Amino acid sequence: MRIRRLDIVGFKSFMDKTVVAFDEGVTGVVGPNGCGKSNVADAIRWVLGEQSARHLRGRSMEDVIFNGSETKPPLSMAEVLLTFENDRPSELPTQYQGYSEITVGRRLFRSGESEYLVNGVQSRLLDVNDIFFGSGVGRTAYSIIEQGRIGQIVSARPEDRRAIIEEAA
Amino acid sequence: MRIRRLDIVGFKSFMDKTVVAFDEGVTGVVGPNGCGKSNVADAIRWVLGEQSARHLRGRSMEDVIFNGSETKPPLSMAEVLLTFENDRPSELPTQYQGYSEITVGRRLFRSGESEYLVNGVQSRLLDVNDIFFGSGVGRTAYSIIEQGRIGQIVSARPEDRRAIIEEAA
Amino acid sequence: SRERFQETFDLVNEKFQAVFPRLFNGGRAGLVLTQADGDGEAGVEIFSQPPGKKLQSVNLLSGGEKALTAVSLIFAIFLIKPTPFCLLDEVDAPLDDANVGRYNEMVKEMSKTSQFILITHNKRTMEMVDTLYGVTMQEPGVSKLVSVRLSERTKEAAAA
Amino acid sequence: SRERFQETFDLVNEKFQAVFPRLFNGGRAGLVLTQADGDGEAGVEIFSQPPGKKLQSVNLLSGGEKALTAVSLIFAIFLIKPTPFCLLDEVDAPLDDANVGRYNEMVKEMSKTSQFILITHNKRTMEMVDTLYGVTMQEPGVSKLVSVRLSERTKEAAAA
Numbered sequence: 001m002r003i004r005r006l007d008i009v010g011f012k013s014f015m016d017k018t019v020v021a022f023d024e025g026v027t028g029v030v031g032p033n034g035c036g037k038s039n040v041a042d043a044i045r046w047v048l049g050e051q052s053a054r055h056l057r058g059r060s061m062e063d064v065i066f067n068g069s070e071t072k073p074p075l076s077m078a079e080v081l082l083t084f085e086n087d088r089p090s091e092l093p094t095q096y097q098g099y100s101e102i103t104v105g106r107r108l109f110r111s112g113e114s115e116y117l118v119n120g121v122q123s124r125l126l127d128v129n130d131i132f133f134g135s136g137v138g139r140t141a142y143s144i145i146e147q148g149r150i151g152q153i154v155s156a157r158p159e160d161r162r163a164i165i166e167e168a169a
Numbered sequence: 170m171r172i173r174r175l176d177i178v179g180f181k182s183f184m185d186k187t188v189v190a191f192d193e194g195v196t197g198v199v200g201p202n203g204c205g206k207s208n209v210a211d212a213i214r215w216v217l218g219e220q221s222a223r224h225l226r227g228r229s230m231e232d233v234i235f236n237g238s239e240t241k242p243p244l245s246m247a248e249v250l251l252t253f254e255n256d257r258p259s260e261l262p263t264q265y266q267g268y269s270e271i272t273v274g275r276r277l278f279r280s281g282e283s284e285y286l287v288n289g290v291q292s293r294l295l296d297v298n299d300i301f302f303g304s305g306v307g308r309t310a311y312s313i314i315e316q317g318r319i320g321q322i323v324s325a326r327p328e329d330r331r332a333i334i335e336e337a338a
Numbered sequence: 339s340r341e342r343f344q345e346t347f348d349l350v351n352e353k354f355q356a357v358f359p360r361l362f363n364g365g366r367a368g369l370v371l372t373q374a375d376g377d378g379e380a381g382v383e384i385f386s387q388p389p390g391k392k393l394q395s396v397n398l399l400s401g402g403e404k405a406l407t408a409v410s411l412i413f414a415i416f417l418i419k420p421t422p423f424c425l426l427d428e429v430d431a432p433l434d435d436a437n438v439g440r441y442n443e444m445v446k447e448m449s450k451t452s453q454f455i456l457i458t459h460n461k462r463t464m465e466m467v468d469t470l471y472g473v474t475m476q477e478p479g480v481s482k483l484v485s486v487r488l489s490e491r492t493k494e495a496a497a498a
Numbered sequence: 499s500r501e502r503f504q505e506t507f508d509l510v511n512e513k514f515q516a517v518f519p520r521l522f523n524g525g526r527a528g529l530v531l532t533q534a535d536g537d538g539e540a541g542v543e544i545f546s547q548p549p550g551k552k553l554q555s556v557n558l559l560s561g562g563e564k565a566l567t568a569v570s571l572i573f574a575i576f577l578i579k580p581t582p583f584c585l586l587d588e589v590d591a592p593l594d595d596a597n598v599g600r601y602n603e604m605v606k607e608m609s610k611t612s613q614f615i616l617i618t619h620n621k622r623t624m625e626m627v628d629t630l631y632g633v634t635m636q637e638p639g640v641s642k643l644v645s646v647r648l649s650e651r652t653k654e655a656a657a658a
């Protein structure tokens with residue numbers, strides 16, 4: 001389940017359609033304070049099915065939709081697509097095993113309507129979770145470390161630390 | 170109340186007697202991870218009368234006494250002296266106004282005995298607080314920012330943020 | 339007393355509104371007193387709008403923007419009620435080069451009237467200071483302080 | 499199930515004991531299960547002893563030592579149960595040059611079997627990565643991604 005690309009439009013500070021291509025090895029993301037690097041991380045978390053706005057620094061999920069700048073008006077939809085190479089079909093639910101690539105998508109409208117998509121077909125969050133289950137992509141407690149969170153692992157309560165290891169179990 | 174020097178012995182990782190001389194302007198402290206930079210900040214907080222071991226990363230106040238290394242045995246006393254230039258005598262309690270320099274000291278013994286000193290004379294914490302009151306040295310809520318604490322000011326509850334401004338009031 | 343707090347709050351708020359755009363090279367910010375619930379006291383809320391951006395909840399700000407907002411507030415309080423010295427431990431860690439530069443400029447300026455002690459890993463900050471000390475642990479577990487001379491600084495800084 | 503957790507815990511603990519001295523260039527560390535109170539579950543306690551130092555409470559560690567201890571644990575869990583990709587946001591921020599170097603070496607090695615995405619301000623990390631993207635805000639408030647070529651990297655990195 002190698003990630004191939006991330007397509008972002010209307011998500012947080014990414015007003016325009018942005019494509020991030022991922023190659024093998026290590027990909028670095030740099031730039032000045034506030035330019036949008038952690039927002040890319042949030043986009044990945046969000047398309048994987050993050051349910052808590054607080055984990056995305058928001059107060060309600062609507063906060064992830066581009067809210068405008070001093071010169072640009074807000075948008076009414078946020079959309080993120082994450083495309084994987086299907087290099088281990090056996091890890092996927094039967095219905096998806098035949099595809100060479102799997103694109104998981106999520107949309108949120110200001111009206112509150114929200115959609116999940118798999119290869120362009122509207123699906124449920126349950127289907128998205130099933131896709132990620134076998135490959136381990138869903139184990140974000142240790143595979144996605146947000147800014148500032150590394151220090152918390154040492155100051156965390158023992159029960160919370162257990163939860164990170166439980167995710168690997 | 171300019172600070173002139175800091176004398177540390179037996180405090181945290183400063184096993185040997187260490188003297189830090191402070192000149193005008195900006196003093197920088199650098200070095201690798203874990204070498205003792207924040208321990209210097211802790212020493213200053215401690216000699217100013219810090220009562221909470223937790224604010225010094227310890228579980229009990231005894232944690233500030235040099236606890237040994239793989240090759241050195243523990244010490245039984247921690248001592249920190251902070252020397253100020255008395256450039257504004259009117260800010261001080263009458264009994265100290267005549268001195269050109271004020272040295273505030275604090276000692277802690279493993280037995281639990283603890284002492285405060287002013288110019289070598291055993292004094293009470295109350296005297297130390299009186300010395301710092303007029304000059305503002307005691308206002309550490311905004312004059313000493315510990316490692317990692319700057320982020321907390323933004324995530325703090327509104328009541329806690331009020332407390333920082335109250336210290337200036 | 340409540341009037342004295344209000345007085346200080348207003349002065350700090352005014353100063354915060356001046357310091358923020360200086361450190362952010364633009365933008366605006368301010369403080370607001372929240373409603374005191376019952377017999378409690380009013381809390382202090384921060385509004386922070388970096389240059390070119392829309393005013394949003396302070397939680398949505400980036401790590402560096404949050405840190406610089408907090409630094410603006412600390413400096414504002416400090417300028418209203420200066421203390422003889424100010425110690426900042428790795429406050430510049432989340433800041434990019436441009437922000438570190440403006441932060442350092444302001445520390446340098448304030449250091450004309452108060453002493454500043456900066457603990458840092460940042461090369462630019464190391465170059466700005468007047469006196470530089472290095473802490474080492476040649477003997478494992480035992481700290482030792484050394485003075486770093488101006489001519490040695492660039493290579494010491496590179497090695498740290 | 500409780501046996502499956504214990505099994506994973508033991509594997510992670512063993513790996514943690516190997517990764518820690520690699521990142522710290524010495525020292526030792528381990529995990530301990532705390533007593534479960536009542537019908538609660540056991541929590542996980544961390545012991546961390548950097549090279550040359552005495553074993554003390556993990557709270558007394560420095561900012562960088564705490565971060566590197568946490569990174570050792572995260573990498574240990576990752577090595578026991580790898581995921582297709584791993585995203586680390588400014589995890590190298592509190593680390594000095596020597597520690598960043600060992601951290602980067604280990605990420606490079608693990609990236610042979612999983613993709614790594616590192617968000618960073620650190621020049622050494624920028625030089626280690628295989629693909630480098632820059633995020634800019636030419637238009638205030640609007641993010642834009644640009645690809646940074648290898649030859650441009652050193653000057654782009656210097657400007658960031």
Ligand SMILES: Nc1ncnc2c1ncn2[C@@H]1O[C@H](COP(=O)(O)OP(=O)(O)OP(=O)(O)O)[C@@H](O)[C@H]1O
Nearest residue numbers: 012033034035036037038039065066067400401402
């Ligand atoms: N819904 C939204 N619409 C527009 N802008 C947003 C939205 N949500 C967040 N932002 C903006 O995105 C910026 C934060 O971006 P991000 O956290 O990605 O920065 P960063 O590159 O990680 O910076 P740093 O290096 O300081 O961590 C903030 O200025 C915030 O106001």
Ligand SMILES: Nc1ncnc2c1ncn2[C@@H]1O[C@H](COP(=O)(O)OP(=O)(O)OP(=O)(O)O)[C@@H](O)[C@H]1O
Nearest residue numbers: 181202203204205206207208234235236560561562
């Ligand atoms: N009582 C003590 N006796 C001996 N060593 C101690 C004692 N208390 C703390 N230490 C040691 O001091 C070290 C921490 O030092 P400090 O926090 O000053 O590091 P630092 O230079 O600020 O590093 P960083 O750059 O990572 O923040 C730890 O390794 C800790 O074990």
Ligand SMILES: [Mg+2]
Nearest residue numbers: 038147400401
């Ligand atoms: Mg960020």
Ligand SMILES: [Mg+2]
Nearest residue numbers: 207316560561
């Ligand atoms: Mg430190």
